[in-house]
Amino acid sequence: MFLAGGTAGAVARTVTAPADRLKLLFQVQAMASSGVSAKAYTSLRQAALKVFREEGMLAFWKGNSANVVRIFPYSAAQLMSNDYYKRLLASQDGGLTVLQRLAAGAGAGMTATALTHPIDTLRLRLALPGSAQQGMWACARAIVRTEGLLALYKGLTPALAGIAPYAAINFATYDGLKAWAYGAGPQSAAGNLGLGAAAGTLASTVCYPLDTIRRRMQMRGRTYAGQADAFRTIWRTEGMSGFYQGWLANTLKVAPQSSIRFVAYEALKGFLAVKRARTDT
Numbered sequence: 001m002f003l004a005g006g007t008a009g010a011v012a013r014t015v016t017a018p019a020d021r022l023k024l025l026f027q028v029q030a031m032a033s034s035g036v037s038a039k040a041y042t043s044l045r046q047a048a049l050k051v052f053r054e055e056g057m058l059a060f061w062k063g064n065s066a067n068v069v070r071i072f073p074y075s076a077a078q079l080m081s082n083d084y085y086k087r088l089l090a091s092q093d094g095g096l097t098v099l100q101r102l103a104a105g106a107g108a109g110m111t112a113t114a115l116t117h118p119i120d121t122l123r124l125r126l127a128l129p130g131s132a133q134q135g136m137w138a139c140a141r142a143i144v145r146t147e148g149l150l151a152l153y154k155g156l157t158p159a160l161a162g163i164a165p166y167a168a169i170n171f172a173t174y175d176g177l178k179a180w181a182y183g184a185g186p187q188s189a190a191g192n193l194g195l196g197a198a199a200g201t202l203a204s205t206v207c208y209p210l211d212t213i214r215r216r217m218q219m220r221g222r223t224y225a226g227q228a229d230a231f232r233t234i235w236r237t238e239g240m241s242g243f244y245q246g247w248l249a250n251t252l253k254v255a256p257q258s259s260i261r262f263v264a265y266e267a268l269k270g271f272l273a274v275k276r277a278r279t280d281t
Contacts, residue, residue: 002076004268009075010068012260017067018060019253022047024127026246027215030238031223044248055129063127066136070119074112079265081108082171086279094278101172109167110160117159118152124218155217158227162210170203174262189267193259200258201251208250209243 013020025047029040041047051059085104090096096104113120122139143151177195178187204211213230217223224230234242269276 002080004265004272004274005076005079006072007268008079008261008264009071011264012075012257013067013071014061014064015260016253016257017064018048019249020067021051021060021062021127023246023249023253024124024215025051025129026249027212028124028128028219030242030245031216031219044252047249063123063125066119066123066126066139069136070116070123074116074119075261077115078108078112078167079261081111082167083277083280084108087277090279096175096279098172098176101175102168105171106164106168108171109163113159113163114156117156120159121152121154121218124215154223155214158210158214158217158230161227162207162214165210166203166207169206170199170258173199173202174258189263192263192266196259196262197255199262200254203258204250204254205247208247211250212243212245 022041022044025041041050048060055062082104085107086096086101089100089104118140119136121143122136125139125143126136140152174196177199178192181191181195182188209231213224213227213234216230216234217227224233238245269280
């Protein structure tokens with residue numbers, strides 16, 4: 001299951017890397033350490049053209065090597081943990097309540113995030129315009145040397161707070177939509193792509209403000225005194241829209257990423273002849 005989950009996540013994330021890069025740029029441009037002005041990116045089209053014109057096509061995959069290094073264990077841990085927690089919480093006949101599905105998803109998201117957060121910090125730093133680092137390990141050494149080891153864990157608290165509801169909603173919604181669409185009948189890979197996209201879009205929209213706070217707190221130097229301070233500052237200086245900077249780019253990333261990941265995971269488990277439980281995703 002580790003190989004299936006990791007491969008599914010790596011493929012999905014690489015396909016959607018350009019949208020993820022644009023989303024990150026929108027989220028952090030208001031920060032002084034972002035390397036650009038607070039109004040450098042004004043629309044999805046303008047941002048894409050600006051990146052292409054100034055940095056070239058490959059810039060859309062800037063930081064993706066760190067992303068893939070992170071997403072393989074992250075996706076594997078999350079998908080495996082979700083299956084494990086659902087098996088653990090299920091009744092003797094394999095039944096699960098909505099609350100149990102939500103709990104399993106939240107636990108899976110937090111488990112994977114705690115394991116891979118330092119790599120996520122590196123990915124963000126590498127994706128910033130004007131990043132002086134040429135690779136993940138050079139970036140890690142520079143951060144530890146200038147900011148200390150704990151800097152790799154900046155933003156972990158909002159990351160855990162954000163991923164718990166996101167993963168809970170994503171996994172539980174996907175399971176619920178499949179039960180509604182198919183009942184006990186055969187499933188369709190094409191149909192599951194649509195259901196996965198819907199589940200991912202709903203989850204990301206609900207939890208996007210927490211993701212914005214997390215990204216801001218991962219930036220270089222002192223950002224906010226804490227999660228509450230970040231919320232108050234963004235609300236005071238940017239309003240509600242400040243929490244949703246880059247939402248469209250994020251949705252263009254999350255919808256296909258969520259659908260590809262779920263369907264690829266299910267297909268790879270079948271290909272690798274992984275024994276399935278009734279509760280498995």
